[in-house]
Amino acid sequence: MEKRRGSLRAIAAEVPRIAAPVLGKRGFAEGQLVAQWPDIVGADLASRAAPDKLSFPRGDRRDGTLRLRVVSGAATEVQHRSPRILERINAFFGYRAVARLALVQGPPMRPAPAGPPPPRPLAPPERQALDRRLAAIEDPALREALRALGEAVIGTAKG
Numbered sequence: 001m002e003k004r005r006g007s008l009r010a011i012a013a014e015v016p017r018i019a020a021p022v023l024g025k026r027g028f029a030e031g032q033l034v035a036q037w038p039d040i041v042g043a044d045l046a047s048r049a050a051p052d053k054l055s056f057p058r059g060d061r062r063d064g065t066l067r068l069r070v071v072s073g074a075a076t077e078v079q080h081r082s083p084r085i086l087e088r089i090n091a092f093f094g095y096r097a098v099a100r101l102a103l104v105q106g107p108p109m110r111p112a113p114a115g116p117p118p119p120r121p122l123a124p125p126e127r128q129a130l131d132r133r134l135a136a137i138e139d140p141a142l143r144e145a146l147r148a149l150g151e152a153v154i155g156t157a158k159g
Helices: 002-024 037-041 075-093 124-134 140-156
Strands: 049-055 064-070 098-105
Touching: 037 049, 037 075, 049 098, 064 075, 075 098, 124 140
Parallel strands: 064 098
Antiparallel strands: 049 064
16 A cells, blocks of 8 residues: 555645646646645535636736636636635635636536546456456455456556
8 A cells, every 4th residue: 555655645636737738828837736736625616616727927926816717607606706715715815816817617627537438347258268267366465456356457458
């Protein structure tokens, strides 16, 4: 488990570097505001409003304007809560980075793509062939991990 945590941390450390070119075009040079938005404003508000663009006065990184994309019907609430939202954003940055929110009504944020479909169940001959290949593995935990991997690979293979 510790090795897995280490690899997850390694992946998480790379996200800002990978996302920087895309987020930089939207004014989110570091990307942490976008990545940690639910932690900053809360999951409920984050599901209805998301950072769209952050702009600053020329030559300055203070008193910026954060444009938020807000789902239909939530703009009034976001506007009412804007002093608290600004306070939380600036606490996140550690200085007065954002002085104003600009709300833009937009479509609801789409959830992340569902990913590939789950693998199909293996046919009995496929399961038997996989079991034969794994029979020599002595460690039961390794054998089960390899069985799960084999089922996923065989179950998603294109015929």
